[in-house]
Amino acid sequence: MADEPTVDPQSDAPSDQGTDHGPEPIFLVSYPKIVFLYPTVIAAIFGAVYMIARGNDVMADYAVLPARIFLIVLMMNLVVVSFDFPRTTSLTWFFALLAACVGLWTLFHMNDNLLPIVSEQLRKITPRANAAFYLIYALSILFLYVCVIVSRRFDYWEVRPNELLHHHGFLSDLERFSAPHLRIDKEINDVFEYLLLRSGRLILHPSQERRAIVLENVMFINQKEDRITRMLGALQVRIRPDQPPS
Secondary structure (H helix, E strand, C coil): CCCCCCCCCCCCCCCCCCCCCCCCCEEECCCCHHHHHHHHHHHHHHHHHHHHHHCCCCCCHHHHHHHHHHHHHHHHHHHHHHCCCCCHHHHHHHHHHHHHHHHHHHHHHHCCCCCHHHHHHHHHCCCCCCHHHHHHHHHHHHHHHHHHHHHHCCEEEEECCCEEEEEECCCCEEEEEECCCCEEEEECCCHHHHHHHCCEEEEEECCCCCCCEEEEEECCHHHHHHHHHHHHHHHHHHHCCCCCCC
């Protein structure tokens, strides 16, 4: 007869007797790429506060600074959303190109005699915007964020110790998949997106399912992967049958 399993009361491992509730479920949410635009929201809020503090005179010289900062951040943010930077080489090229553009602009702007025609054209570029523009942009993106958060409440995945659940639809439709043999793959295709929100792609391979479940832009993907791995590992230890004594 097999020995009775012993349980250490200080251990976090699941009990063989089923007296514990098991690990907490892990929620996986796939977000659209608009979530990566939050740096422009910060730049817009800065521009609004700056303009209000200085008097909000759009024709004054101080109005150029926040406009330039906002446009630079917006341009960089749109590049991140539009293209993938999967390797360190592409990341290095991006920063090198950005540094070259900023360096050339500063060089021609500070030295009028270097290239008079270029310097004159650069001085004519004086973008301006009042506080209302920055506030409207920031509030518009924040409103879209609220819509995204609400929509994700009706479309998310839940990983439990014995099953994978897909909640979707306004009527809370539910799909169930087997979790004990679930295989997961993690991909970080964009270095910038990972730096902004620690996000990446999570690919789930449920047992007895031909199609893979691909979740894009999962935030804090390393933590989610680690928790799922520990949950599945604990499940495998719990369901292993007793071995006969040697």
